[in-house]
Amino acid sequence: MDFALWMYPWDVLDEGVTTVVERLDDIGITEVNLATNYHTVQAFLPHNPVRKTFFAQASSYFQPDAGYVDLKPTPNETMGENDWVREIADGLEGTQIALTSWTVGCHNSRLGLQHPEMTIRTPFNDSLAFGLCPSNPAVQQYLLDVLEELSAREAFDRIELESFDYMYGTGFGWHHQKIHARLGTLGEFLFGLCFCDHCRENAANKGVDVDHAGRVCRETVLQLVEGRLPSTIDPYSWLATHPEVDKYVNARTSVLMTLFSDCREIVDAEMGYYLGLLDVEDAWMHGADLKRLAEPLDYYTVIAYESSGSAAAARLRVADSLTPDISLHVGLLPGHPAVDDAASVSELVDAVVDAGAERVSFYNYGLLPERNLDWIREAIREYV
Numbered sequence: 001m002d003f004a005l006w007m008y009p010w011d012v013l014d015e016g017v018t019t020v021v022e023r024l025d026d027i028g029i030t031e032v033n034l035a036t037n038y039h040t041v042q043a044f045l046p047h048n049p050v051r052k053t054f055f056a057q058a059s060s061y062f063q064p065d066a067g068y069v070d071l072k073p074t075p076n077e078t079m080g081e082n083d084w085v086r087e088i089a090d091g092l093e094g095t096q097i098a099l100t101s102w103t104v105g106c107h108n109s110r111l112g113l114q115h116p117e118m119t120i121r122t123p124f125n126d127s128l129a130f131g132l133c134p135s136n137p138a139v140q141q142y143l144l145d146v147l148e149e150l151s152a153r154e155a156f157d158r159i160e161l162e163s164f165d166y167m168y169g170t171g172f173g174w175h176h177q178k179i180h181a182r183l184g185t186l187g188e189f190l191f192g193l194c195f196c197d198h199c200r201e202n203a204a205n206k207g208v209d210v211d212h213a214g215r216v217c218r219e220t221v222l223q224l225v226e227g228r229l230p231s232t233i234d235p236y237s238w239l240a241t242h243p244e245v246d247k248y249v250n251a252r253t254s255v256l257m258t259l260f261s262d263c264r265e266i267v268d269a270e271m272g273y274y275l276g277l278l279d280v281e282d283a284w285m286h287g288a289d290l291k292r293l294a295e296p297l298d299y300y301t302v303i304a305y306e307s308s309g310s311a312a313a314a315r316l317r318v319a320d321s322l323t324p325d326i327s328l329h330v331g332l333l334p335g336h337p338a339v340d341d342a343a344s345v346s347e348l349v350d351a352v353v354d355a356g357a358e359r360v361s362f363y364n365y366g367l368l369p370e371r372n373l374d375w376i377r378e379a380i381r382e383y384v
């Protein structure tokens with residue numbers, strides 16, 4: 001059984017690679033899922049010896065040197081001329097710790113603000129800066145270029161994809177959120193459904209009446225916020241009675257299939273995709289048809305930041321029922337706000353191992369207090 005920790009590069013380097021390797025070895029961790037290309041963040045860092053917080057706009061933690069065209073990752077300013085990914089990869093070479101690239105794709109507000117024409121466009125034609133649209137060929141090229149560059153470094157045993165899909169919702173959560181109308185899940189989904197030129201064209205090519213679908217989305221969002229439709233309405237059953245929007249939503253799945261197949265061509269390492277940032281059964285909201293997407297992937301990592309073992313195992317079971325032919329890894333949160341004691345972490349680990357998880361990743365080294373790292377050691381002791 002393999003156990004990994006998600007890690008930020010600043011936490012590794014502030015503490016020193018050698019010290020971190022010793023600590024991971026002591027805990028029983030054999031893999032680092034390192035943030036290589038990452039969204040905007042302000043992190044509270046309880047045990048970092050240098051700083052207690054780190055703020056960064058969406059950044060790469062490597063120096064991009066591949067032949068990027070329209071979109072290029074912005075190397076993080078704190079890093080200066082250095083290449084933190086390379087420093088860490090070099091430092092881990094020859095140790096027992098394997099390296100995974102934790103790779104964020106479309107969630108990039110820095111690039112979204114610079115290129116509003118490449119972001120998600122709501123049915124009302126607003127640009128949502130937090131999310132690049134994967135239907136846009138320039139965005140697809142950017143995602144492939146990032147993967148090509150990382151893959152070419154031959155430093156990673158695995159490359160894991162986060163938000164290489166259609167982001168859900170309004171995007172208001174990443175900054176001072178101002179929403180004083182109740183959208184509900186359906187309203188958030190429809191407001192965040194992309195109607196950029198590329199999404200429209202893609203759906204029109206599949207025979208969808210795009211103008212009609214857009215009009216229904218706009219009317220429904222307004223009905224929801226005015227209370228003429230209940231905000232608790234289930235999006236899945238709503239779509240069943242609105243076939244043009246349903247077809248519009250489904251047209252996105254083939255775009256992701258092609259994108260992931262192209263990613264597969266580039267990535268030599270094992271390739272995984274984070275699943276379940278929403279509920280696992282709601283992956284379709286991201287445009288992901290889990291059964292079909294499994295083909296170009298080696299595994300899914302089911303995000304199960306749950307408070308009980310049974311809830312975490314249930315997520316794995318749902319994923320297995322939706323996509324039975326692919327290996328399932330799992331992500332656990334051994335701390336706030338999911339759990340608050342060692343016994344609960346042990347319960348989580350036992351439950352997901354029992355449910356068939358092939359690998360467990362914990363979130364995340366620098367964000368967890370030291371006592372939580374002790375809880376991980378205790379929880380995985382019998383499996384390492």
Ligand SMILES: [Zn+2]
Pocket residue numbers: 119120121133134135136194195196197198199200
């Ligand atoms: Zn779009």
